[in-house]
Amino acid sequence: MDLTEEDGLFGALSGWSREPESGVRKLVKTYRFSNFVEAIQFANDVKDISEKENHHPSLLIEWGRVTVSWWTHTAGGLRRNDYIMAAKTDLVYAG
Numbered sequence: 305m306d307l308t309e310e311d312g313l314f315g316a317l318s319g320w321s322r323e324p325e326s327g328v329r330k331l332v333k334t335y336r337f338s339n340f341v342e343a344i345q346f347a348n349d350v351k352d353i354s355e356k357e358n359h360h361p362s363l364l365i366e367w368g369r370v371t372v373s374w375w376t377h378t379a380g381g382l383r384r385n386d387y388i389m390a391a392k393t394d395l396v397y398a399g
Contacts, residue, residue: 305384313387320390322382323373329382330362330375331390335397340367349396359389 305313314322320333337343347365350372354360362373372393374386 309384310382310387313384317387317390318394325373328375328380330373331382331386332371332373333390333393334369334371337368337370343368343370346370346397350393353389353392353396357385357389357392359385361389361393 314320314331317331320331322329323332324330335343335346337346343365347363347370350361350363350370359374359376364371364373372390374389374393375381376383376386
């Protein structure tokens with residue numbers, strides 16, 4: 305994927321950031337909830353789409369929020385599928 309395509313995919317997302325961590329670029333977004341139970345339910349819903357696609361994010365679950373990080377472990381960075389999964393995560397959140 306070239307930078308033009310990557311920028312186009314990133315531009316289609318809302319509220320996501322591209323953040324480096326230990327030399328690896330990741331897509332990161334924090335979702336807000338009114339309590340811990342809603343946060344856990346969302347994390348479980350993300351688990352379901354992750355299992356279906358066999359592509360798994362990092363999930364940080366806290367009271368009232370879940371931070372989701374997507375990247376392709378085997379490629380050591382971002383690929384097209386990470387952007388697709390970020391969009392699917394937004395759809396899960398939207399209900």
